[in-house]
Amino acid sequence: MRTKTARTSTKAVAKPAPQRQQPPKNAPLSLYDGRVLHFRNALNSNDLAALDDYLNSPAVRQELFDAVLHDSTDTQYGSRKCDAAWLKLQNLPAHRKLRKLVKASNDRWHLLPKKNGAGFRCEYEDAQYTEYRGDREAHFKQWHLDAHEGGEDAEDARAITLVVLLTEPGVDFQGGDFEVMRPQWPGGVSSAVDWSRGDVIAFPACEVWHRVLPTTRGIRRTLVVWAKDPTALARNAEANFEKGYD
Numbered sequence: 001m002r003t004k005t006a007r008t009s010t011k012a013v014a015k016p017a018p019q020r021q022q023p024p025k026n027a028p029l030s031l032y033d034g035r036v037l038h039f040r041n042a043l044n045s046n047d048l049a050a051l052d053d054y055l056n057s058p059a060v061r062q063e064l065f066d067a068v069l070h071d072s073t074d075t076q077y078g079s080r081k082c083d084a085a086w087l088k089l090q091n092l093p094a095h096r097k098l099r100k101l102v103k104a105s106n107d108r109w110h111l112l113p114k115k116n117g118a119g120f121r122c123e124y125e126d127a128q129y130t131e132y133r134g135d136r137e138a139h140f141k142q143w144h145l146d147a148h149e150g151g152e153d154a155e156d157a158r159a160i161t162l163v164v165l166l167t168e169p170g171v172d173f174q175g176g177d178f179e180v181m182r183p184q185w186p187g188g189v190s191s192a193v194d195w196s197r198g199d200v201i202a203f204p205a206c207e208v209w210h211r212v213l214p215t216t217r218g219i220r221r222t223l224v225v226w227a228k229d230p231t232a233l234a235r236n237a238e239a240n241f242e243k244g245y246d
Helices: 045-055 095-109 233-241
Strands: 029-033 034-041 065-069 080-087 128-131 140-144 158-165 172-175 176-182 189-192 200-205 209-212 213-228
Touching: 034 176, 065 128, 080 140, 095 158, 095 213
Parallel strands: none
Antiparallel strands: 029 034, 034 200, 065 080, 080 128, 128 213, 140 209, 158 200, 158 213, 172 213, 176 189, 176 209
16 A cells, blocks of 8 residues: 655745834934934923923013123124023923933933942033024024033033923924034034924033024024033043143
């Protein structure tokens, strides 16, 4: 009797396609060689409403001053023209979210000194609330850094800058583009950040050249937060002394 032998298939079994790793929820966009992080919708409508109420309060309105910065070429509103107020970070609605964004930024760049154990050491400068009014063509058109590496002025301790956009471009105001120049000024390539109300951008304070073009209509409102390295100024002073700088 003839026996049947089982046929073995030579057809290859398809392997399942590898799963594409998804970026973490709410992960920031990395811009300009990774030196600018863009956190879209970092603040929700409730956060923004609470901030609006606080920033429109009489206590804050009376703190606003004419923030004018002169340069050597134009003594009349040469570099900056806007209204600003210095505010304690802990008094701001949503300040915990802003601190978390500092942590997310430092996780990327490691600019703040480590604590013994987990975490990092950080001090916060007073936050700067700024209004760029179209009826004044307000601006900060001078290219600038927020800190200078190796410097010994108070602002040179700034490690990370956060900028929160509180009004909607094209709706609440016209103009007022936030421009970044990479890799440096002068001689770099400039481009405007495409962002919306509630977005936050972050960048190393001593690396990213930036400016704000004139606002032509409405009011452009922002909040700037600086996370400072508490060891920076002493370290810079010691290094400069060893180099023989005055």
